[in-house]
Amino acid sequence: MAIVRICNTTDPVDLRVLNDYLMNHNLNRLHVKSHHPLACFLLCVYSEFDWMDRHGGFKVHNIKAWMRQAQLSENDTDILLRKCIDLDLTNPCERAQHFTECFWTSYQDDQQPSLHSIMHKKDVH
DSSP: OHHHHHHHHHSOOOHHHHHHHHHHOOGGGSOGGGHHHHHHHHHHHHHHTTSBOTTSOBOHHHHHHHHHHTTOOHHHHHHHHHHHOOTTOOOHHHHHHHHHHHHHHHOOSTTSOOHHHHHTOTTOO
């Protein structure tokens, strides 16, 4: 939860919005004014985990290392990264949001790592 506090300081998001997003994995359920703050909050989370830099660049090596520890196969990880890292998006916040949406769409199974589990396991990277 420390990351939530850090990111809510630098990139504030209404905690009700965040909870709704974490529970329902659906940005479309949220008021449109919530989209950009939430996307920037996600960028902060990934930046704190050293998965992305604040300019929207992905740190693929770090993501792969975490996914290996989370027991996601290397093949699945490679597929996920190819599918979910959108090179056409230039806005860093939008890139973080797209990655999250794609990740959730690709891995709905509860046994797969999720943003919720990532936010609660800072020590795993």
